[in-house]
Amino acid sequence: EPEVTQTPSHQVTQMGQEVILRCVPISNHLYFYWYRQILGQKVEFLVSFYNNEISEKSEIFDDQFSVERPDGSNFTLKIRSTKLEDSAMYFCASNDRGSTGELFFGEGSRLTVL
Amino acid sequence: GDSVTQMEGPVTLSEEAFLTINCTYTATGYPSLFWYVQYPGEGLQLLLKATKADDKGSNKGFEATYRKETTSFHLEKGSVQVSDSAVYFCALYLMDSNYQLIWGAGTKLIIKP
Numbered sequence: 001e002p003e004v005t006q007t008p009s010h011q012v013t014q015m016g017q018e019v020i021l022r023c024v025p026i027s028n029h030l031y032f033y034w035y036r037q038i039l040g041q042k043v044e045f046l047v048s049f050y051n052n053e054i055s056e057k058s059e060i061f062d063d064q065f066s067v068e069r070p071d072g073s074n075f076t077l078k079i080r081s082t083k084l085e086d087s088a089m090y091f092c093a094s095n096d097r098g099s100t101g102e103l104f105f106g107e108g109s110r111l112t113v114l
Numbered sequence: 115g116d117s118v119t120q121m122e123g124p125v126t127l128s129e130e131a132f133l134t135i136n137c138t139y140t141a142t143g144y145p146s147l148f149w150y151v152q153y154p155g156e157g158l159q160l161l162l163k164a165t166k167a168d169d170k171g172s173n174k175g176f177e178a179t180y181r182k183e184t185t186s187f188h189l190e191k192g193s194v195q196v197s198d199s200a201v202y203f204c205a206l207y208l209m210d211s212n213y214q215l216i217w218g219a220g221t222k223l224i225i226k227p
Contacts (some may be wrong), residue, residue: 033214042204043158043217056214091158101146101165101207103215107157 006106013082014114018019021077021109023092032075033093033103034067036060043091049075050086099104116141120204122219127194128226135189135221137204140207144208147180147187148215152201161189161202177216199225 005024013019025032034046048055049067066078075094079086089110093103121136137144149161149171161170167182176191187204204218 007214035215041220043215045214045216048214101215102148102160104160105150105158 002104004092004094004104006090006109008109010110010112012112012114014097015084016081019079019082019086020113021079021090021092021111023075023077023106025075025092025094026096026104029094029096029104030096031055031095032069034068034077035091035093035105036088037084037091037108040089046090047076072099079111081085082111084113087111087113115138116206116208116216118204118206118216118218120202120221123201123220123222124224125221125225126224129180129196130193131225133191133194133198133223135190135204135223137187137189137218139185139187139204139206141185141208143204143208144182145208147178148207149176149178149187149189150203150205152190152203153199158203161196194223194225196225196227199223 007022024044032049035043037043045058047057047061049068064080089108091108092106095103117140118196119138146165150158151161152158162173164171164180167180170179178187178189180187201220201222203220205215207215
């Protein structure tokens with residue numbers, strides 16, 4: 001069964017460092033998303049991406065964040081200069097056009113900023 | 115705005131007990147409704163869904179019925195197991211929302227043997 005894969009599963013970084021989280025969405029999907037979940041809190045939408053551009057982004061997705069689809073398979077989230085409060089689980093998701101909204105999630109990348 | 119409200123947790127039950135986790139929503143259109151589950155240390159998995167009023171989603175013994183009149187999508191299971199211990203998230207999706215899911219806060223379920 002096709003699945004969304006994410007790497008790394010866990011990354012520890014120092015405050016101020018750049019981090020890139022990688023995702024490989026399901027191959028025939030056209031819409032891609034990043035969500036995050038701070039430990040013990042609600043899942044929060046960060047950004048959606050379609051046709052090589054951002055469709056929508058939340059207030060959390062400020063200038064420190066960027067997304068890219070560098071090739072036909074990867075979808076990356078970059079945090080330019082990490083802050084302590086960026087520590088969270090980051091989930092990538094994808095779905096196909098015309099779906100009823102079901103998102104297919106990866107297992108998440110846990111980011112710890114020290 | 116559109117929102118999802120879930121009952122607060124944790125919910126603690128004994129094995130084989132009946133489970134209900136309440137979920138109500140506010141939406142301007144006709145959303146699709148979902149329950150996602152997050153087992154300890156794992157990612158988010160779709161548990162079940164319903165895309166229109168009166169639809170019943172079911173999976174792994176869990177059920178939820180889309181009730182438009184009460185704007186609810188309560189999750190139920192007749193006999194819970196220890197392995198059902200997890201955090202359960204109710205979510206909605208509107209076609210005009212740029213494919214963004216709107217999430218409830220999650221309800222932690224603890225099943226004791």
